[in-house]
Amino acid sequence: MESSVRREEEPVLTPRQIFERLDRYVIGQEEAKRAVAIAAHNHLKRVQARRMRRGSLIKKSNILLIGPTGSGKTHIARNLAEILSVPFTTVDATEYTEAGYYGKDVEVMISDLLFKANHSVEDTQRGIIFVDEVDKIARRTQGARNGAGSRDIGGEGVQQALLKLLEGREVFVPMNVTQAWNKSDFVQIDTKDILFICAGTFSDLHEYGDGGTRPVGFGAEDAVRKVQKRITVKQLVDFGMLAEFLGRLPVMVQLHALGEPELLRVLTEPPDSVLREFRELLSYDEIELDITEDALRAVVRFSVEKGLGARGLRSILEHVMADVMFDAPELRRRRLTVDAGFVNARLLRLDAAQLGA
Incomplete structure (x- = not known):
């Protein structure tokens, strides 16, 4: 009882506080971090108002993140959950089907969150669910758009099934994620205060809502980027997303591809950066690791x-550092310097292996 009262009295984090904490771990994407911080702040105020049993007009601030691979969509969501100190789970939208068909029912994603919350219903009901690959559940059939066309159980059907969760309903979810078919072990969860963050690349979105044309020639890349900055609800509907589904994701945030300067910062600045991780791993073997700036730039350029x-930086460094990590236990009490020549030689080998594959 005391803990619940204490939680009610805790001051709500301001958008600036949330932004500043996100900024420590997420490089770039300033506009996205600001939008997410505002949405999270409003969500906290809504949860607090409901907990104190005050009437509130605040609606759910579910978020839709649109951006290329490795731009930080998952990273933003995961760090937001840590900042808010709430349970967090990541699910893949492509694993789910419409109720009654072979595949996971959408309620199973609530089970995942319940498991991450150590089966605490109260903690589950204020958690965050990150739904990735949401662009893959766009409508696949081109028939009637009022439900009278052919069944689309993995696309439109999933969007329809998600509507009640996004809006906020009391649903029965299986206690055991691995035995969702067991109808005897269910628990009732209210999704009103569960924050949903949906994300997708929508990589071919430029084909929708702009006459089906794609810029070509000099400056085409910049032109495509400008089109991506003007994504509208109409484009998303034409892409195959239900208007009702988008209506339950009021905060739409667009992320851009990270450039070389930003990726260099990703490698070196965050407290949980890959470079810091490698240095810590080697420190256990009493090895001090130095990587020159030119070497880091070579890794970034390759990515x-x-x-x-940003996601590719780890796999590239894993390949580059493979020989060092293999020999590390036998090279105790040394200072190792990795330069651009060392990195480029291994990147050439990696490039050749990819071409061969």
């Missing part, structure tokens, strides 16, 4: 050329 974004 940009391959379109891998």
Whole structure:
């Protein structure tokens, strides 16, 4: 009882406080971080008002993140959950089907959150669910758009099934995620205060809502980027998203691809950066690791050329550092310097292996 009263009296984090904490771990995407911070702040105020049993007009601030691979969509959501100190789970929209068909029912994603909350119903009801690959559940059939066309159980059907969760309903969810078919072990969860963050690349969105044309020639890349900055609800509906589904995701945030300067900062600045992780791993073998700036720039350049974004930095560094990590236990009490020549030689080998594949 005391803990619940204490939680009610805790001051709500301001958008600036949320932004500043996100800013420590998420490089770039200033506009996205501001929008997410505002949405999270409003969500906290709504949850607090409901807990204190005050009438409130505040609606759910579910979020839709649109951006290329490796731009930080999952990273923003995961760090937001840590800042708000709430349970968090990531689910893949493509795993779910319309109720009654082979595949996971959408209620199973609430079960995932319940599991992450150690089966605490109260904590589950204020958690965050990150629904990835939401662009993959766009309408696949081109028949009637009023439900009278052919069944689309993995696309439109999933969007329809998600409507009640996004809006906020009391639903029965299986206690055991691995035995969702067991109808005897269910618990009732209210999704009114569960924040849903949906994300997708919508990589071919430029084909919708702009006459089906794509800019070509010099400056085409910049032109495509400008089109992406003007994404509208109409474009998303034409893409295959239900208007009702989008209506329950009022906060639409667009992320851009990270450039070389930003990716260099991703490698070096955040407290949980990949570079810091490698240095810590090698420190256990009493090895001090130095990587030159030119070497880091070579890694970043390779990631940009391959379109891998921030997510690709880890896999590239894992390959580059493989020989060092293998020999590390036998090289105690040393200072190792990794330069651009060392990195480029291994990137050439990696490039050749990819071409061979």
